Amino acid sequence: xxxxxxxxxxxxxxxxxxxxxxxxxxxxxxxxxxxxxxxxxxxxxxxxxxxxxxxxxxxxxxxxxxxxxxxxxxxxxxxxxxxxxxxxxxxxxxxxxxxxxxxxxxxxxxxxxxxxxxxxxxxxxxxxxxxxxxxxx
Ligand code: GTP
Ligand code: MG
Numbered sequence: 001x002x003x004x005x006x007x008x009x010x011x012x013x014x015x016x017x018x019x020x021x022x023x024x025x026x027x028x029x030x031x032x033x034x035x036x037x038x039x040x041x042x043x044x045x046x047x048x049x050x051x052x053x054x055x056x057x058x059x060x061x062x063x064x065x066x067x068x069x070x071x072x073x074x075x076x077x078x079x080x081x082x083x084x085x086x087x088x089x090x091x092x093x094x095x096x097x098x099x100x101x102x103x104x105x106x107x108x109x110x111x112x113x114x115x116x117x118x119x120x121x122x123x124x125x126x127x128x129x130x131x132x133x134x135x136x137x
Contacts, residue, residue, distance in 0.1 A: 003033065003074050004081045005130040007119035010068035012105070013037070018071050021101055021118060025075055028087055034074040034135055040065055047133050060112035072134045081127055084120040091116060 006025065008018050026032060040048075045062050052058045075084060089100025093116045096103035102116045109115055121127035 001076045002078060002080050002124070002127075003076050003131065004084050004121045004127045005119070005134055006073045006075055006084060007134075008071035008073075009115070009117055009119060010064060010070055011115040012117040013069050013071055015105075017105055017117065020105075022071075022073065024087060024101060025073075025084065028083065030075040030077040030080050030083065032073060033076045034072075036072055036135075037069050038072050038134070039069050042066060044133060048130060057113055064111075064113045064115065074131060074135065081121055081124065085122065088118050088120050093117065 008021055012018060012021055022032065022035075042062065045065050046053075049058065049061060049065075052061065077083065087101060089096030089102035091102075091114055092108070093102040093106025093114065094108045096106065096116075098104060101118055106115065106117050121130050
């Protein structure tokens, strides 16, 4: 069974949207396999976002992810990786389609980083890599 790593970013947790977001993923039919609230370390986030090192939004992104707790989850189901990314919507929450998590709950707040509520792995390889980073135990 395919698995993906889902993160509810600090904006989603701070706005008390964790339950609503997890509920949408479950309602689509995916199964929650693991769930925890985490104060991520800079070291963990640098591993997670290694593909973005050197990009202009990298440092603001890491600072944002350090700004408060995140919820980390593993969801399971056939084609869950693409299914969750479709449910999340496109990266920019201002223009993400209504009906998606980012489109319904998010917008640009005028900051240096896209505060877009959620992360989802983008391939089988990155899901495996990210699950190891967030669920070492
Ligand atoms: P994730 O599921 O979080 O990985 O989002 P994504 O796959 O839609 O985006 P990507 O992996 O390209 O970028 C990771 C995160 O960096 C995004 O979710 C945003 O928070 C932020 N980000 C990406 N691109 C930009 C950008 O062009 N400008 C700004 N300010 N932030 C960005
Ligand atoms: Mg990504």
